[in-house]
Amino acid sequence: MLPPFGCFLFFEIVKCVNIEYNVKIDMGVSEMKRNVISFMNMKGGVGKTTICVNIAGQLAEMGRKVLLIDNDPQMNASQYLLSASEIEKQFNEKKTIFSLYRSDVDYDFNSINGSEDEEGESESEEIILRNIRNNLDIICGDLNMTRVRETTGSIQAILENYITSNDLKDKYDFIFIDCPPTQTIYTMSAFFASDYYILVIKPDYLSSIGISLFDKMVVQYNKHRGKSEKLKSLGIIANLMQKGNDDYHKTKISEIKDKFKFKHDVFETKINNVGAIAKSSENQKLMYETRGSVRSIKKLTSEFLKKYEGVNN
Numbered sequence: 001m002l003p004p005f006g007c008f009l010f011f012e013i014v015k016c017v018n019i020e021y022n023v024k025i026d027m028g029v030s031e032m033k034r035n036v037i038s039f040m041n042m043k044g045g046v047g048k049t050t051i052c053v054n055i056a057g058q059l060a061e062m063g064r065k066v067l068l069i070d071n072d073p074q075m076n077a078s079q080y081l082l083s084a085s086e087i088e089k090q091f092n093e094k095k096t097i098f099s100l101y102r103s104d105v106d107y108d109f110n111s112i113n114g115s116e117d118e119e120g121e122s123e124s125e126e127i128i129l130r131n132i133r134n135n136l137d138i139i140c141g142d143l144n145m146t147r148v149r150e151t152t153g154s155i156q157a158i159l160e161n162y163i164t165s166n167d168l169k170d171k172y173d174f175i176f177i178d179c180p181p182t183q184t185i186y187t188m189s190a191f192f193a194s195d196y197y198i199l200v201i202k203p204d205y206l207s208s209i210g211i212s213l214f215d216k217m218v219v220q221y222n223k224h225r226g227k228s229e230k231l232k233s234l235g236i237i238a239n240l241m242q243k244g245n246d247d248y249h250k251t252k253i254s255e256i257k258d259k260f261k262f263k264h265d266v267f268e269t270k271i272n273n274v275g276a277i278a279k280s281s282e283n284q285k286l287m288y289e290t291r292g293s294v295r296s297i298k299k300l301t302s303e304f305l306k307k308y309e310g311v312n313n
């Protein structure tokens with residue numbers, strides 16, 4: 001459950017950046033393409049990363065150009081898609097998400113890679129690792145992100161400013177942001193950068209509580225955005241459906257559908273708990289390459305596209 005301090009921190013951060021944000025809206029940011037989508041939930045282990053990576057991979061396979069930003073200090077999306085040596089290379093060359101934050105934050109200089117800060121690269125597209133698969137690029141996560149300490153009120157806009165100043169919305173069909181389950185500076189940063197979010201849930205009691213809390217955060221946040229700038233839900237994706245638990249999960253899903261019908265669409269496509277999905281992730285294999293999950297990821301991605309095109313046309 002969300003700690004009260006987390007709520008307090010969130011509201012304070014929103015207040016802090018309000019003035020700066022309104023200035024940006026006046027400058028015409030609101031007319032940009034709306035194709036940045038965050039995968040969120042304040043709960044861990046529900047499959048945010050798995051669903052984010054696999055829809056991104058499937059879209060890329062279908063010919064859409066996708067950038068995946070690994071915004072979680074646990075960097076699971078990077079581990080899913082890259083080998084250990086590829087990650088190490090990005091890390092050594094300082095081409096990770098941390099380079100966006102390093103110049104604006106105070107952080108522990110005994111950082112994980114043992115080196116001190118160097119400025120200059122933070123706004124560059126060089127941190128994007130290109131074509132990890134056809135049409136799929138990534139900004140690698142970084143464990144150092146756990147050491148970021150906020151020092152300025154503008155840090156929340158770092159990701160958004162990076163996307164804007166490099167025209168990334170125009171260069172990609174979709175930009176996906178994989179988010180941590182914590183209410184931290186990274187989540188705030190993703191809020192600012194995103195046009196839409198998708199909630200990934202496990203169909204159980206705790207998930208339905210989590211959705212209500214999350215909705216409150218979004219309402220508060222949107223109060224401070226311009227009218228056309230609102231962060232909107234693209235829907236809820238139910239993952240880890242247990243076959244043996246079918247009735248319980250089905251009941252939970254219909255309760256969630258009913259309770260949140262004015263806020264969220266629940267995707268018709270549900271993803272079952274399939275051992276092969278977890279196993280494949282260890283070998284950088286995506287669902288479309290894994291027996292038993294090809295059909296479901298294709299179906300989920302088509303539904304994603306339909307929903308996205310529905311709200312964008």
Ligand SMILES: Nc1ncnc2c1ncn2[C@@H]1O[C@H](COP(=O)(O)OP(=O)(O)O)[C@@H](O)[C@H]1O
Pocket residue numbers: 043044045046047048049050051076239240241271272273274275276277278279281
């Ligand atoms: N549909 C699924 N079937 C089987 N295992 C899954 C499925 N979705 C996720 N997992 C596994 O569950 C664990 C948590 O998933 P992950 O995507 O990392 O969650 P989150 O990003 O929400 O913390 C991982 O080990 C992942 O491989």
Ligand SMILES: [Mg+2]
Pocket residue numbers: 048049050072076077179180
């Ligand atoms: Mg994750």
